Amino acid sequence: MKRTARYHRIIGIAASTLFAAVTFSQNAVADRLEEVQKAGILHCAVVPGVPGYAFPDASGKLVGFDIELCRAVAAAVLGDADKVxxxxxxxxxxxxxLQxxxxxxxxxxxxxxxxxxVGTGMNYTRVMVWDGQGFLVRKSLGVKSLTELGGATFCLxxxxxxxxxxxxxxxxxxMDxxxxxxxxxxxxxxxxxxxxCDVYSTDKFGLGARRLTFDDPSEHVILPEVISKEPISPMVAHGEDHWRDIAFWVFNALIAAEEHGITQANVDQMR
Known part of the structure; x- marks a missing residue:
């Protein structure tokens, strides 16, 4: 996935621009940051099995967008993207x-x-993906629109x-x-x-990714309708405001670096 590759290249940005600031700030507040730095490892929860997000490569190692976000935070707070x-x-x-x-x-x-x-003891950090809910059906059904799915069975x-x-x-x-x-x-x-089931539904990015894991992806089609707005964001525990701020700015650094074309290959020239 091209976006994941770009994020992998700019992890050095998070390390070089944020590590010093994070190290300086740790003296002010005793919180999750100190625990992570004391342990020397970032514990990151992911949901595997989604190509492009968290999926095993040929060696069995998880790779993808979600993994790169973990690595970016580790680079910023530990100075090493591999300490995850x-x-x-x-x-x-x-x-x-998390709680x-x-x-x-x-x-x-x-x-x-x-x-x-407000009700689960978690804080979101920053929207990293804007998505919307879609629907996947078998091509053999001949369905072209969600309005044709009355009475269908959905896997959710x-x-x-x-x-x-x-x-x-x-x-x-x-509709039934x-x-x-x-x-x-x-x-x-x-x-x-x-x-x-007749239908599988989740965010549209997820539909495309899951379809790749099927025996014959070409036999399944994503319908055109999108019925929701889905702002997707990493999460930290509620009450850990300092830790949330760190994650927020790490992710901002990734977005800014990509916007300005900064990568590991040219970061020294961009300083």
């Missing part, structure tokens, strides 16, 4: 692990919502914004809606691929 321990989780387990202090940050593509922000992740959005959409449009829910998006996608 990724913990594989799903939606409910990652939230609990319990078992991980330092979640970089998976979870939607920034009001209820999660339990407790996700996807589940709530789909229910709202079909209720509003007076049947859902089969699973523990996470990966399980829902696998069930759809196995023929348990």
């Amino acid at each position: 321990k990724t913990t594989k989780m799903n939606l409910p387990t990652s939230f609990g692990a 319990a202090g078992e991980v330092d940050i979640i970089t998976h593509r979870f939607t920034w919502t009001f209820s999660r922000d 992740a339990s407790g996700s914004t996807t589940e709530a959005n789909a229910a709202d959409y079909f209720r509003t449009h007076n 809606f049947k859902s089969v829910t699973f523990s996470d998006m990966k399980a829902a996608a696998q069930a759809y691929n196995a023929g348990r």
Whole structure:
């Protein structure tokens, strides 16, 4: 994925521009930063199995956008992008692990919502992806629009914004809606691929990525409708304002570096 490759090249920016500032600020506040630096490792929760985001390469190592965000934070606070321990989780387990202090940050593509922000003990850092909910069906169904899916069965992740959005959409449009829910998006996608449902739904980036894992991706089509706005942001524990600020500015540095064409290859000339 080209964007992931660019982010990998500019991790040095986060290290060189933020490491000194982070080191200076640690004396002011005793918080998650001190714990991470004392341990010498960043514990990062990711949800694996999504090509382009967190997917094993030929050697079995997880690579992708979510992984690069972990590496950027490690570069900034530890001076070494490789000092990351990724913990594989799903939606409910990652939230609990963050609240319990078992991980330092979640970089998976979870939607920034009001209820999660104020009621789950977590703080979002910065929107890194703007997405929207879409729908994937088998080409053999001959379906061209979401309006043709009345009475269809949907594979969805339990407790996700996807589940709530789909229910709202079909209720509003007076269409029958049947859902089969699973523990996470990966399980829902696998069930759809196995023929348990007519439709798989999640964010459109996720649909494209999951489709690549199917036996014959060309036999599945993404419908044109987008029924929601999904601001995707990494998360830290609530109350760790200093740690949240650090993550916020690390991600800002990545975006600014990409905007201005700064990479590891030219950073010395751009100083």
